[in-house]
Every structure is written in C-alpha cells, then in structure tokens.
Amino acid sequence: MSDFDTDLFVIGGGSGGVRAARIAAGYGARVMLAEEYRVGGTCVIRGCVPKKLMVYAGRFADEFADAAGFGWTVGTPHFDWATLKRRRDAEVTRLEGIYDANLIRAGVEIVPERAVIVDPHTVRLVASDRTVRAERILVAVGAHPVKEPAVPGIELAITSNEVFELESLPERILVIGGGYIAVEFAGVFAALGSATTLLHRGDRLLRGFDDEVRDALAEAYGHRMDLRLGRTLLGIERREGGLCARLDDGSEILADQVLVATGRRPNVGGLGLDRVGIDLDAAGAIPVDAYSQTKVPSIYAVGDVTNRANLTPVAIREGHAFADTVYGGRPTCVDHRLIPTAVFSTPEIGVVGHSEAAAREVYGTIDVYKARFRPMKATLSGREERILMKVIVDCATDRVVGVHIFGHDAGEVIQAVGIAVTLGATKADFDRTIAVHPTAAEELVTMRVPEVTKHPVGVG
Template identity: 75%
Template sequence: MSEDFDVDLFVIGGGSGGVRAARIAAGYGAKVSLAEEYRIGGTCVIRGCVPKKLMVYAGRFADEFEDAAGFGWSVRKPRFEWSVMKARRDAEVARLEGIYDTNLERAGVTLIADRAVIEDTHTVRLVRSGERVRAKTILVAVGAHPVKVPVIPGGDLGITSNEVFELESLPERILVVGGGYIAVEFAGIFASLGSRTTLLHRGEYLLRGFDQEIREALGHAYDKRMDLRLGRTLERLERRDTGIAATLDDGTILEVDHVLVATGRVPNVAGLGLDAVGIETDKGGAIPVDAFSQTRIPSIYAVGDVTNRAALTPIAIREGHAFADTVFGGKPWAVNHDLIATAVFSTPEIGTVGLTEDQARERYGDIDVYKSSFRPMKATLSGSDERVLMKLIVDCASDKVLGVHVIGYDAGEIIQAVAIAVTMGATKADFDRTIAVHPTVGEELVTMRVPAVTKRPEGVG
C-alpha cells in the first residue's frame, strides 16, 4: 500500500455484500476498514430475510396444528403470544449480529460505527467524528430502503417493512399494500398468525415477473387465506378513534389497526457524496457499474442493492466476493445475473429458477412445458386443500431445461437443489434418467413424461 493511503479498502455499509467483500479482501492481506452507521448485518439479518423467515415459521405452525388432527393427534386450541416470538426473534438477530462483528474482527477488519460519505475519489469522511480516511479503493455497499409512505392524504399513517419488526403486539386487523416479495410474505405471515389481513395490489396478479401460472396459483391460495383486493389502489388514510380508515379507489373503506406499505425499495444514495466524484445514478436511483462492479471512477466500486442489478442477499454476497477476488486476490471473475434461483416465503411457498413460460417462448420460440398439479401426500390425511404446482420449461431444439417453477410445501428447498442442475445446463433427458426419491413432492420433477404444452419444429421428438 502506498504511503498516500490509510487503508487498501474502505467499505461503506455493513450488510451482506460489504461484509463478504471486507472479509475476503482482508484474507488476501489488504488493510480494510468498514463503516456502518446502524447495525452490522444489513437489511437481511437485521430487518429482512432472517427475522421475516422466523416469522414465517411462526405462522406456519397454525396449519401444522390444524393438520395434526388428521393424523390422530388431539391438540388443545393453541394460543399465539406475539411478545414471546418477538423477544426470541430479536435475540436471534442480535446473536447473528454478534457473529458478524466477531468474524470481521477475526479477519482483521477495522469496524467503525459511523456514517461515511465520499469526499473525493480516494477519501471518505466519517460524519460523527469528522475524521477523514484515505483509501486506495472504496466500495459502496449501502443497500436500499423501503419506499416510505404513499403520496396520498394521510400517507404518513402507514408503516414500512422496517417498522413492522418494531410492533409490540399482533395487529387484529392489518392492510398490506403491494404485490411483490415483501408484501406477499408479510401478508401471509399476518394471516397465518391470526390477523384479519387485507392484501391490496393495483395489478391483476401478484409477483410481477414470475411465471403466470405460479402467479395465478398464489392468487387463488391467498384469496382463501385473506381478503385479497387486486386491481385496486389506496386513495387516502384517516386516523379514527377505532383505528385507521383506508379508502380505496372504488370508495370502499377498510378500518384497520396498521397499514403496511411494501411497494418497493430505493437505493441508499442520498447524502452519500456521489456528486463530489461525478457519479450519476440511473433513473431508479442506483449506482451504474460494469460487470466487475466498478463505477465510472476506477477507485470506486459498488455491490448489492445499491446497484439494483438483482436485489437479493445471495447476489450481494456473490458480488462482494467477486469484487474482492478480482481487486485483491488476482482472480478476476464476474457474477452471472442471468440465471438466479429465488424463493418467495409465502404460504404456499414459491421456488423458481430460469425463464418463465412466456420468456422462454419469446426467446426460444419452440418449447415444451411439462406440468404437474397435485395434492401432496400430507394433505390426504389432514384434509387440507393444499396443492402443489410444478412446471418444467424445455427448449425443443436442445432439450435444455430453461426454467423450473414450483409452488407448494418446501418449494424453496426444492429449487435450491434443482438450480444446480439448471445452472449446469441439464436437459430434460438428464431429469428423466434421474431416479426418483419416493414418496416425495420433489420426485414429480423427474417423473413428468408428457408435455402439457408443446410446440416443436418439424422432425423433432
């Protein structure tokens, strides 16, 4: 390191991407400092994936208790205690935060509990202390934050996915606004825990960008679990003695205890100092970077949600790792954002990897679509009306599996394993010659033989 610099790498932001980059870079011998103004762990650990998934587990016990009777169990009427769940959830988050701190310190990373802003291409300023740090390389990994409130009368009465973790009691009535991952997951959580839940979305289907049949299946399932209002918008909110009155665009008034607004997230670039170095954000507020996460300024990089390439924790981690390997390890590589497996922890759960049916048809033309919709074995004794839908999208010309889509029990776990095969370029023939594990839900993926939808070129098949 040149004497002109205090550190080799200064990381702004202690979320998943920044933490991974700092640890890997330090492992290569770099002198690394990391500044985080809130808590180490970022959105995922502190107020996102981890605490939300714990709440998903809590909600699913309601179904388990009900299903148990069909298997001979006599279960007394269960009672849920929000305060117990919240205390244990928050304790687990604190434990994980401590592990992140410890791992960074063991790696030799200097942690700074302060807000850092960029002053020039190699200098960051710590806002509270006023100290300036010269860095050979700066990595921006500040993530994103939820859209605050809807721009409507009374919009400030709404809360976001940040504040929802601070609720001291389970709402008796809650309105969730949005149709993406966060809205869908929290609506499922509150409905399962016993809140009278309304999910409001302006579109005709939930989860834009997902396979259409998966979207429709989720809509049917949620319509049974909660008050689902599609094709509707929120006009205004008003505080009343008995709650919050939410007026919809059709004149309907819903009275609820809380309104959770989950209509999107925006990169945390305000006041970051990007203008000082001439970095302009794109129309969505994200920092433009190349395949190696480098900005237009050679000494400044950015990873994770602040770049808005794919706002998922595993992607931020991969980008942070790739950055450190490339810049400090002499092993350049770039993250492939074209094939990303993901899960939505709704109830029923969704797992997906690759192209949707519509995307595949547009890109490849001739495709086969294999489908299986069935009642899982567990539901036969429980009496549940739960169903599973699985789809394989296959290119007719090459037989390559282009996409796999699952909605139903443990879809996330299933898709993680299947994603390995799809990433390796598996064909339908590879799936066919795989011996099924019986009896499982996942075996359907290797036993589907006849396409439900087919469009093959002449002479094929």
C-alpha cells in the same frame, strides 16, 4: 510507505459489504468498514432472517390444524406475539455478534458511524469528523423501503422496517403491495391470526413470475385473507376505530396497522457521489460494469445500491467477486441471468430460470411439462391444497430453461434444482435421474409427456 490509510474502505455493513471486506482482508488487504446502524444489513437485522422466523411461527397454525388427521389431539393453541418478538430479536442480536466477530477475526477494522465520499480516495466519518484515505472505496449501502403511493395520510403507514418494532400483533392489518415482501408479510400476519387484507393495484401478484404460479398464489391467498386485486389506495385517515384506507372503488378498509411494501430505493442520499461525478441511473442506483466498478476507477459498488438483482445471495456473490477480482488476482463476473429464488409465502414458491412466457420469447419453441397434485400430507389432514410444478424445456437443445414450484418446501427444493439448471441439465438428464419416493419433488423427474408445446409468437 503507502499514501493511503487503508487499502479498502467499505461503506455499509450488509451482506455484500461484509463479504467483500472479509475476503479482501483474507487476501492481505488492509480493510476498514463503516456501518452507521447495525452490522448485518437488511437481511440479518430487518429483512430475510427475522421475517423467515416469523414465517416459521405462522406455519405452526397449519400444523396444529392438520395434526388431528394423523391421530393427534391438540388443545386450543395460543399465540403470544411478545414471546416471538423477544426470541426473534435475540437471535438477530446473536447473528449480529457473529458478523462483528468474523470481521474482526479477518482483520477488518469496524467503524460504527456514517461515512460519506469526499473525493475518489477519501471518505469522511461524519460523527467523528475525521477523514480516511483509501486506495479503493466500495459502496455497499443497500436500499430502503419507500411509502408509495404518495397519497394523503400515507405517513400513518409503516414499512417493512417498522414492522419488526410492533409491540403487539395487530388484530387487523392492511398490507399494500404485490411483490415478495408484501406477499410474505401478508401471509405471516394471516397465519398468526390477524384479519389481513392484501391490496395490490395490478391484476396479479408477483410481477415477473410465471403466470400460472401467480394464479395459484392468488387462489391460495384468497382462502387465507381478503385479497383485493386491481384496486388503488386513495388515502389513509385516522378514525376512532383505527386507520381507514379509502380505495378507488369507493370502498373503505378499517385496520389497526397499514403496512406499505410497494418498493425500495437505493440508499444514496447524501453519500457524496455527486462530488466525484457519479451520476445515478433512472432507478436512482449506481451504474457499474460487470466487475462492479463505477465510472470512477477507484470506486466500486455492490448489492441493492446497484439495482441489478436485489437479493441477499446476489449481494454476497457480488462482494466476493469484487474481492477476488481486485485483491485475489482472479477476475470474476457475476452472472445475473440465472438466479434461483424463493418467495416464503404459504405455500412457498421456488423458481429458477425463465417463466413460460419469457422462455417462449427467448427460445422460440418450448415444451412445457406440468404436474398438479394434492400433496400426500393433505390426504389425511383434509387440507385443500394443491402443488404446481412446471419444467420448461428449449426444444432445440433439450435444455431445461425454467423450473417453477408452488407448494410446501419449494424454496428448499429449488436450491438443489438450481444446481442442475445452472450446469445446463437437459430434460433427458432429469428423466434419467431416479426419483426419491414418496416425495413431492419426484414429480420433477417423472414428467414424461409435455402438456403443451409453445411456438414463437405468430407461429403454429
């Protein structure tokens, strides 16, 4: 008989842990999964899914406004936060039930309590104070938002966790941060009718994205909200009229809510990693190899807790690859170099591959193809909106190494484009693809003349 109570013990019921547990069980492994909050993790419970539902809600405001240009007469729209919250929360609960059911159907035993590591093969269930011996342990506990900068009064702010618990739509909200979480929530609240201020200490939003896309977003957001770039928060205090945020330029912003979305950290506190000699990296994450294995052979980690690429689909792929490698006899590494991604701002951003600046550094001479145009829908609605598309090509191989889209449904388009780029499509492949007309996406295959050729730094 086995010396272990289970073959695999998964700590964390988010996207990566759930996928790993299901696939491992499918290969015949005995699997237990501990989750102290709700199965589904950040993405399903208080992240991607409920936030995207809020994005959809906000976009109806534009649809109502645009309808008149197409002959529709629409009465004065009225938004009810309570209805959105009730229906959004019900959908989250429904999805949570599906996650539970899928795990149970796969044969995974779900343990609804916190688990910590005791030794390389033992975990302790805190609430019931019992131990479980496992041949392998997979850590998939994700990350949590932090309140930074640590200025006076920062405790008065909420994070991307508490934002889903708001019982009413704030009339005024200050969003602090320049990453995709801050950008998306600022867009949501502005669209739903809150007087929204987005504050970021940098001179551009979305660090790491293509500079022209960042500039296009700033221009669009400048029309939708009060955008404050290059400004730093000094403190927050409660006043009779709400929360007052003091900035480094001497100005003040009065708001009903302050949402801090400046970063996330791995959930490693009290996990017991020190007991088994696993040291964290500079970001507080668990170091792993290409197969998600830690320095302790029996302990693995996937998802945001490893800080490799903090995206739900990446965590899912890592969890699946772990199960294939360890239990399926198919050693599988996840390639983190090419990840299609989207920012659900309004307008959206879809990206795969290198930015123009990064491609220039990596490949040397590149061709940059661009298209800027007014979407067809805007010609009748009268909306002042522009779409930006960029295709970046390595001149030496003709391979497309980056595609950037700023505009309606960019996230949907970039998923399909990501397949082509992942397969190594060349610009010639794009050129010989017949366009779907009339669509905005057809511009990706009709750009023939590069707007500019970029040489390596110091050349040309």
